[in-house]
Amino acid sequence: MTTAGPVTASTAxxxxxxxxxxxxxxxxxxxxxxxxxxxxICVGYFLLPLFWLVVASTKSNxxxxxxxxxxxxxxxLFENIKSVLTFQDGVFIKWTINSAIYAVxxxxxxxxxxxxxGYGFAKYDFPGxxxxxxxxxxxxxxxxxxxxxxxxxxxxxxxxxxxxxAIILPSLAIPFGVFLMRVYAADAVDNALIEAARxxxxxxxxxxxTVALRLLLPGSITVLLFSLVATWNNYFLPxxxxxxxxxxxxxxxxxxxxxTAAGGSGSRALFSTVITGSLLSIIPLxxxxxxxxxxxxxxxxxGGVKA
Amino acid sequence: MSTLVNAAPEVATRAPRRSRLTAAxxxxxxxxxTLVLPFFxxxxxxxxxxxxxxxxxxxxxxxLIGGTSFAGAENYIKALTDPLFLSGVGxxxxxxxxxxxxxxxxxxxxxxxxxxxxxRLARFSRLAIxxxxxxxxxxxxxxxxxLYGPDFGPFAQISRALGSGPPPFLTQxxxxxxxMNIVNWAFIGYNMIIIYAALRSLPSELYEAARxxxxxxxxxAWSIKxxxxxxxxxxxxxxxxxGTFQLFTxxxxxxxxxxxxxxxxxxxxxxxYNVAFVNQDANYAAALAFLLGIVIMIxxxxxxxSNQRKEGRP
Numbered sequence: 001m002t003t004a005g006p007v008t009a010s011t012a013x014x015x016x017x018x019x020x021x022x023x024x025x026x027x028x029x030x031x032x033x034x035x036x037x038x039x040x041i042c043v044g045y046f047l048l049p050l051f052w053l054v055v056a057s058t059k060s061n062x063x064x065x066x067x068x069x070x071x072x073x074x075x076x077l078f079e080n081i082k083s084v085l086t087f088q089d090g091v092f093i094k095w096t097i098n099s100a101i102y103a104v105x106x107x108x109x110x111x112x113x114x115x116x117x118g119y120g121f122a123k124y125d126f127p128g129x130x131x132x133x134x135x136x137x138x139x140x141x142x143x144x145x146x147x148x149x150x151x152x153x154x155x156x157x158x159x160x161x162x163x164x165x166a167i168i169l170p171s172l173a174i175p176f177g178v179f180l181m182r183v184y185a186a187d188a189v190d191n192a193l194i195e196a197a198r199x200x201x202x203x204x205x206x207x208x209x210t211v212a213l214r215l216l217l218p219g220s221i222t223v224l225l226f227s228l229v230a231t232w233n234n235y236f237l238p239x240x241x242x243x244x245x246x247x248x249x250x251x252x253x254x255x256x257x258x259x260t261a262a263g264g265s266g267s268r269a270l271f272s273t274v275i276t277g278s279l280l281s282i283i284p285l286x287x288x289x290x291x292x293x294x295x296x297x298x299x300x301x302x303g304g305v306k307a
Numbered sequence: 308m309s310t311l312v313n314a315a316p317e318v319a320t321r322a323p324r325r326s327r328l329t330a331a332x333x334x335x336x337x338x339x340x341t342l343v344l345p346f347f348x349x350x351x352x353x354x355x356x357x358x359x360x361x362x363x364x365x366x367x368x369x370x371l372i373g374g375t376s377f378a379g380a381e382n383y384i385k386a387l388t389d390p391l392f393l394s395g396v397g398x399x400x401x402x403x404x405x406x407x408x409x410x411x412x413x414x415x416x417x418x419x420x421x422x423x424x425x426x427r428l429a430r431f432s433r434l435a436i437x438x439x440x441x442x443x444x445x446x447x448x449x450x451x452x453x454l455y456g457p458d459f460g461p462f463a464q465i466s467r468a469l470g471s472g473p474p475p476f477l478t479q480x481x482x483x484x485x486x487m488n489i490v491n492w493a494f495i496g497y498n499m500i501i502i503y504a505a506l507r508s509l510p511s512e513l514y515e516a517a518r519x520x521x522x523x524x525x526x527x528a529w530s531i532k533x534x535x536x537x538x539x540x541x542x543x544x545x546x547x548x549x550g551t552f553q554l555f556t557x558x559x560x561x562x563x564x565x566x567x568x569x570x571x572x573x574x575x576x577x578x579x580y581n582v583a584f585v586n587q588d589a590n591y592a593a594a595l596a597f598l599l600g601i602v603i604m605i606x607x608x609x610x611x612x613s614n615q616r617k618e619g620r621p
Contacts (some may be wrong), residue, residue: 029424036427043435049450069461113346120342141607144552145576146596149583150361173350204338233443235556251445262563276447288440
């Protein structure tokens with residue numbers, strides 16, 4: 001039963017590693033070595049900074065300056081990690097926990113709000129529906145950065161700045177998530193299924209929670225992942241909202257260390273710490289990414305195909 | 308607002324007195340509002356209210372003596388003649404006509420290459436191109452900043468070994484391209500995935516016949532696949548327009564490496580931030596943010612309009 005949702009819905013979404021449409025087999029085409037070599041050269045470009053980051057993380061501060069940047073010198077990774085985790089009383093660990101809290105709470109909240117609203121728009125007719133949806137669509141164009149300063153001023157009046165809410169609340173409303181979930185819900189939840197539940201006397205909200213939610217799960221996970229990445233990677237909002245270093249997420253914290261490191265020759269010893277901290281900070285998301293990549297595509301497909 | 312949430316049980320008890328259809332309909336209205344309402348409460352308080360507040364602020368000014376007073380369009384007139392703001396918008400316009408087409412073209416090329424079935428290591432390539440999207444802008448800028456850097460950046464090391472000076476990555480002209488490169492690196496894969504997902508959901512009948520007739524893969528891509536994924540392309544362009552005008556993280560962090568090149572107004576968003584938090588002028592910052600939003604809306608609208616015109620063509 002637990003697999004029913006994803007399996008049912010996977011028929012409606014392209015799986016990236018299988019032929020998408022019946023009778024379609026991309027592997028049938030003869031290999032073009034020219035194309036393969038060119039794309040692989042480009043892949044080298046995309047991996048270059050990450051390779052550099054891994055190499056640089058293994059170097060001591062002195063070796064960073066004295067050895068060639070794209071190859072290894074003396075192996076100093078563990079000392080660097082130790083310095084990242086202990087610098088300023090282990091504030092890096094605190095930042096990691098903060099990033100995780102901001103990202104996970106925002107992502108679950110945003111995903112749930114988008115799923116409920118998207119399903120409501122897809123499966124019900126109600127007065128004001130067209131207007132509400134038009135407003136939601138229009139809001140996709142509103143640049144979030146343009147809202148950040150006024151949101152800060154409002155939060156300052158309400159005494160909400162420099163709290164966890166200051167990061168989580170503005171991250172909850174994702175108009176694009178509602179759009180995506182409406183498109184997704186239209187196909188993923190069969191109207192006949194809803195009718196059958198109604199005939200059985202199941203209440204409307206129970207239909208949503210017990211029948212529809214499971215079918216909507218793959219779409220919801222896509223919104224969840226988008227929101228997770230957006231909040232984890234956000235720099236502008238926490239930079240403005242937070243003053244206390246203990247409440248910083250990793251992005252703001254690392255940028256602070258970087259400006260200290262670049263600031264003067266006396267703090268040069270910080271470069272290897274900033275670099276190793278950067279490496280540690282991207283590992284959770286990159287790993288989550290590689291394992292969950294199927295969901296990126298499915299959600300993007302429904303958004304991109306029918307937009 | 309809370310009456311909407313309570314509407315459903317109330318309707319249920321009253322149902323027998325009314326016609327069956329109406330009761331069912333009202334019950335469904337209640338459920339629909341209950342589902343949509345939580346989003347709209349957050350949406351109104353986190354998007355609409357700040358938007359209206361920014362609009363309100365932008366029509367006032369704060370003086371050291373005399374307090375806050377109505378300023379009419381003064382902030383907007385000031386912004387439209389502010390060389391710092393206009394130079395930032397100009398820089399973003401260059402981004403829009405140079406970086407965005409470059410990024411979308413490469414994203415489309417990679418998506419078509421992966422979809423053509425003519426590539427080895429396609430799965431690995433797809434992941435490698437997409438993975439920068441998982442890297443925060445802060446870390447991406449840090450990495451590229453060090454790579455560009457004159458001290459231990461490998462490009463500078465190579466160039467020193469060859470006996471020439473450091474490459475001009477962090478100069479006035481170079482910076483524009485250096486930041487374009489960071490944005491390309493971070494977002495080509497993201498746009499590629501959107502286009503690739505659209506390509507994968509095309510039915511193969513669409514181009515099977517052309518293939519049987521001997522059309523080349525290039526011809527199929529150009530004449531069949533690209534027109535068919537137009538909605539996805541439109542989506543990537545609009546997201547890129549919105550993203551470009553919001554550029555902040557990259558210039559802000561590059562400023563630590565080249566403070567004189569970046570200054571306070573390299574991008575309009577950086578300028579709005581500095582006006583609000585360094586100059587402490589929230590009213591002018593609100594006007595800048597509002598103007599920026601209007602510019603984005605206009606450009607997005609023009610993009611959509613030109614797309615509709617093309618689609619309308621026979």
